Amino acid sequence: MTTTARGERQYRQYCGLAAALDAVGERWTLLIVRELLLGPRRYNELLADLPGIGTNLLADRLKKLCAAGIAERSETGAGHAYRLGPRGEQLREPVLALSKWGIGLLGEPSADMITRPHWALLAVQAMADASRLPDAAETYEFEVDGESFHLTVDHGALTTARGPAEAPVLSIRTDATMFVRIGAGAIGPFEALATGKLTFAGDPDAVVRCSTVLGLLERPGSHGGG
Known part of the structure; x- marks a missing residue:
């Protein structure tokens, strides 16, 4: 150099x-x-x-x-x-791809690590793949530390936007650290629900569909609720 x-x-x-x-x-x-x-x-x-x-x-x-x-x-x-x-x-696609790759390197956060709620939207953009649910047409809403955004899948197409959704089939509420922990595979989505630090409103089956779109059920140790 x-x-x-x-x-x-x-x-x-x-x-x-x-x-x-x-x-x-x-x-x-x-x-x-x-x-x-x-x-x-x-x-x-x-x-x-x-x-x-x-x-x-x-x-x-x-x-x-x-x-x-x-x-x-x-x-x-x-x-x-x-x-x-x-x-x-x-740089959008390369940075999101690098972010998706890096999510797999994360474990439990240390006490000195910080996170921001808007990073959750970028994590969703990096992780989501609508082709995992090719027949679905629905919207999932997320509220992370008071900031809202939503993800829409439409027969293999995918869009994300900031702000609340008009008619989401599922609304999820959590904090930024828990959201990243789920994305990193440090805790499964259904384990997070059991802790009470992640809550949802809407169709219970949509939790599985949303987790499928985000690839969360493909991680070792992940499993559906019942």
Whole structure:
């Protein structure tokens, strides 16, 4: 790895992966992209949801992302915000795929680990596969630490959106840590229901269907309720 005149470290390899890592491989960069995947974010919002990054480092990473066309700075009525640019949008599928792969590396969280409710939506986007339930046409609503989003499957097609659903067949309520624990396989969905930290309203059979779409029943030790 070499260092440019501006102090940036680069691999100097004629390879797509090396070029990608030159652009987004620095610490914190992909986590900033993760935050922007859900829409424009103000600087202070990014700072709050990335504890430990430091204001100078965040400013530096945003500057580099904007220079590379990965992020853009846009003006809003309350100042300015950052959003993904065209190159940044191209990172959506790779980042979600990497997130799905990383979920399998998670175990029980330690006391010093933090989570955010909006990360649950990204986890759903990474894990959900509507082809697992090709004949279904229904919506599942999630409320995680007071933030709502929903997942709709429609004969193999899949959409997600923030906010409550109009007519969900199933509404699930839990906290962010429990949601990630379920996604990581640290606890099964029916075990989570038994703890009382995950509750639902709606069709009981839809719990199985939702778990199927999210791939939760494919994990070792997962089983249906009865």
